[in-house]
Structures are given as structure tokens and as C-alpha cells.
Amino acid sequence: MDVKDFYYDLPEELIAQDPLEKRSNSRLMILDKKSGDVTHRHFYDIKEYLRPGDCLVINNTRVIPARLYGEREETGGKVEILLLKRKSDDVWETLVKPGKKARIGTRLTFGGGLLKGQVIDIVDEGNRLIRFSYEGIFEEILDQLGQMPLPPYITHELKDKNRYQTVYAKYDGSAAAPTAGLHFTKELLQEIRDMGVSIAEVTLHVGLGTFRPVKVDDVLDHHMHSEFFQISEEAADLINTTRKNGGRIISVGTTSTRTLESAAEADGTLHAKSGWTDIFIYPGYQFKVIDGLITNFHLPESTLVMLVSALAGRKHVMAAYEEAVKERYRFFSFGDAMLII
Template identity: 80%
Template sequence: MTEGMNVKDYDYDLPEELIAQDPLEDRSSSRLMVLDRQTGDVEHRHFTDILEYLHPGDCLVINNTKVIPARLFGVKEDTQAKIEVLLLKRKENDIWETLVKPGKKAKPGTKLVFGDGLLTAEVVDVVEEGNRLIQFHYDGIFEEILDQLGQMPLPPYITHQLKDKNRYQTVYAKYDGSAAAPTAGLHFTKELLQKVKDMGVDIAEVTLHVGLGTFRPVKVENVLDHHMHSEFYMVSQEAADKINRAKESGHRVIAVGTTSTRTLEAAADENGRLHETSGWTEIFIYPGYQFKVIDALITNFHLPQSTLVMLVSALAGREHVLHAYEIAVKERYRFFSFGDAMLIK
């Protein structure tokens, strides 16, 4: 297999205690590793130092998706057996594609009750990978009931309970629809974003509703055999104009997060220009990919053997990335969703 095409090429050793279990009190007090993608050189900074790496005329692209509290704990109506439902994808007429635990108890026709009957549901079908289609019934507004009953669908490697739902939400989250937070954005405070604007950097908002597939390690040996989950994205005319303007005037487009990156690269035409658009993307970015839009990336540290390590390797080179991760382990950086950040420039 050619270099970089085996999933083992994206493995690294991570001591478990470096997985951040809790968010920091102050979002922007994370550390920031700066990786030069040309040389592989690394600098150690703090997240607020990001301002030193941005220039007037640059465009910073953020993903304004909002995580829905998509984990519901309920019971089966007849036996009162406990059941957990994770909302994955909204279909029509209050039908959702979900992941149900334990699945064998959730045959079509099974009735479920949540929050003492505030929300009830019926399993209508079994679809791919054993996911269930569930029809919900309620009075009022679904989002409000979800906010009341649901919990944040934290990734599997976070075992602590989250005290404040908003800490798994960016300060600019707007549109409901994600099963996971675009975590690179968690480091920004409103004050820091204001400073970015004040220095003449354009901020463009795009939307990509993050699917849970993001956390899935790649299960196949050959990277090319991995099938990406599909995610819904939207780019407004305003965002497209800001990004095109930065490109045309010779400034940089800096993506906040792999989700913003996937949106821009999926939405751009072959010349790297953006237009108002929305749709579903299954874009899979791995080494060999030629970036059309982004010049730099702010991101967290990702799981070994994940598509996200492959994406950052496509931008900065696999050797540079794995070397930087080795340094991050040595320097005790915090990893994954609530962890520290990296700027690839």
C-alpha cells in the first residue's frame, strides 16, 4: 500500500490522562500550538495569541451550527425497561433516524416514553447499521422539549458529566442541527472575536451540521475503503462574498475547525470560488488532496486513526503532524473536544 494510505499510518500513542474530560473555566485560556506546514516547526503559545497570526484583510471562517441535546433517556411503555435514544438525523413529520440502546428491545411498533410522558415515541423501522426510525409525539415545540429533557451527546471518550450545557456550544452557535460540537470554535469568546473584527479581519459564518460519524475511527485498513457519513451544509451569499474577496485580494482564508474546512472545500467550484449554496457532502480529505480555498486552519488534537488526523495531514503533511502530536504529548497538551488548539499556518 502506498505511503499514507494505511490507517496505521495515522496512529500515535496517547496517554489516557491527556484526554481532556472537562472544559476550562475560561474558554480562551487553552494553549495553542502553532505548526508551520512548510517547515514543520512548532511554537507553544496561548489561544489569545491567535491575534498575532491574523492579518487585516484575512477572512476567518466559523461554523455557526448548534448542537442539539440529542441524548434522550426514557422507558419502554409496556415493561418500563430503560432505553437510551440518540437523535442522528431529522426526517419529515417528526420522524428521526436514531441510535437506540439496547437496540434489540426496540423492534418496530415499540412505544417509548420520555420525561413522564412529555414526549412519547414509536419505533417505525430499522435502517442501515441497525439505526431506528422513530416517530415522536408531543404538544408544543420539539426543540423546547428537547432542551428540557435531552442531554448533550458528548463523544464516547468523555466520561464526566457536563455541568453546563453551553460549554459544549460555541458562543456563536445559531442553527440547531449538530450531534457534536465544532470543537475548534469552543476556544473563542465574544471578546476575542470582537478583537479579531477590530483588527480588520473579516469573519464569515458558514453552517455544517456535524454528524456523529466524525468520532468514528476508520475501521478499514485501506484509507480509500472508508465511507464518509453525509452532513448538511449551507453557505450564504454574504459568507461567499467575504471569502472570495479575501482570496482575490491575496489575503488568507483561515478555517476554524475541520467542519468549516469540509464546508468550504465541498462548496467551492474548481477555481476555489464560492457561491450561495446548500446541500449534503460526504467529502473525505486525506493526503494528496489539493485544497481549493483554505490557507490555514485552527483545530484541536484529533483521535488516532481518525479521518480528522488525515485531514490535517493533508494540509500540513503526515510527518509534520505526527511529529507535532508527539511534541504535544511530551508537553502535556490536552487532547480532543475539550482540549487545546493547534494553528496550522
């Protein structure tokens, strides 16, 4: 399977640089996964495509302000780090720029010494393990010093940090937002509940590996980085009951999808579970749990386009993306949405 099969041409001006003033005003493309037919709506119309007895599955992870700017203690040289994964209480796997100068033993300081760190190991693809030291509560210091880790294709400064969080974000741990959920308002979620649709919450802490470009020609040679997930007994029961009663499981985002498909038994049954997943979903994959997917428009040749293509078929997805470009949809994290049903 050639990575070029998932390429599409995207004019740069269609990459959304800022969130809309109201989350649910984004556009919504409905893609019929069987026929490939598309319909153009707005996100607030999504209720028309949901039915009583369905279950929406949302990812309640919270993005941490994971980008820190500091200095090397010995030289005063500038350094930028991105927190990727918490390995233990005060040890994080990080991406460091410039990386070559961050040797084992290098001491770093942030916020005039409010936070300090030391490189203690070099791991996968040159990432650094850093042990931090500080007085007080790490999360509070991070809120004070850190910046939201916006993707590199967003060049505008984010005025309100909360616009890179879902309205239902609860548990700290992500280096990027589960962006399909950014379209929901609290009011819209309540309206969906009121019409008899259940909402199940799962957690997957999004790492940058999800968005890492595929650098191999053959898709099957690509390796996904692992991310931590958790499914509660309550969520598992809700999803199992929905399936048993003939309702549809509609996943909000590729992260919720990967969580469900990682944890499910062969027959689609879920149990309370937590752990690490590096599941890679591409065409040919047989879905065990989900019936539909709410998602944004993803980067060309990305694993996310491949996942969407596994659900709706590559030809249908690539044709839908071509239509989205023609209709001037907004792309990527702050862009418009697609419902595959």
C-alpha cells in the first residue's frame, strides 16, 4: 500500500489559522460510507444525523501547556522543549530544540529558575528524558510557564488557551488536542443528550506520534508511537448496552476510535481497561466497535487519513477531500468537520 495513494493537493490558504468565534458554527460534511455521497451542512445540524439510542464516544483528555522556553544553565543558550509523555512523577519524555546540545547531564532552567531540569537519557528518535525539580505543584508551574503546543502549520498566536481544549476536557496529559471534539459546545451536547443519545467518555492522551508524517513509501512499514488510554467500567457498559440494543456507536475523533478498537474483544465487547496502544488503522482493517466517526480534515499522507479511509473507503474519502477543497472548507486542527455514517 503506497503512501502516495493518500495524497491530495491542499492550497495553503485553506489551513485554518484561528478557531471560529462559535465552536459549532463550523461546516460539516456528511459522508455516506457506503455510497460515497456527500452533503454540506453546519456542525450544529449534527443532531439531525443522530438517533435516540445511539452513543457518542468522546475523549476527555486535557491538553497541557506542554511547550516550554528556557536556557541551558551552563551557557545561557536558548532551548525549547515539548513535553511528550510523563514517564514517572517528575520524569518526562521530551522533544528538545536544539537537540544536539542537549547531552546527558545537561542542566536546563525555565522561568528564572522556577522550574529546572536535567537530561538523564536519550531515547527513541533522539527524544530526551528530563527529570524536573521545582517547589510547589508541577501543574501550576506549567500553567504559569508553558504555552499550548499548537501544530507547526498554525502560525497565529492563540488568544485564548481554552480554544485548544474541548469543553469536556478533564484529565491532563495530551500534547495535542483531540480536535474533532472542538466543535461541540456544552449546549449542543445537552441537546444531544436530551434527544436520547448517550455520551460515553474515554481517555487517550494524545502524543505527537499520531501526527508524525509517514516517511516510508510502503504504509505497512510505518510504526506508530504508543499513547496511554483508559476506559472506565461505566463507559464500557454504556457502549456494550448500546450495541446490544441496536444503537450505533459514533466516535468523536480518531483518538476515541483508536481507544475503542485497541481495547475491544474480537466480538466488539469492551471491559474496563487501561494501558498503552500503538494501533495503526489503515484500509483493510475490520472495525469491531464503531459505526460512525466525527473527524476533522487531516494532513495529506497522514495516518489519520488512512484511518478515515479504512472506515469509508479510500476512493470515497479522497473524492470527499477533493470536494472539500473545491468548496473551500477549512482544514486541520481549527478547521471544519466531517461525519462519516
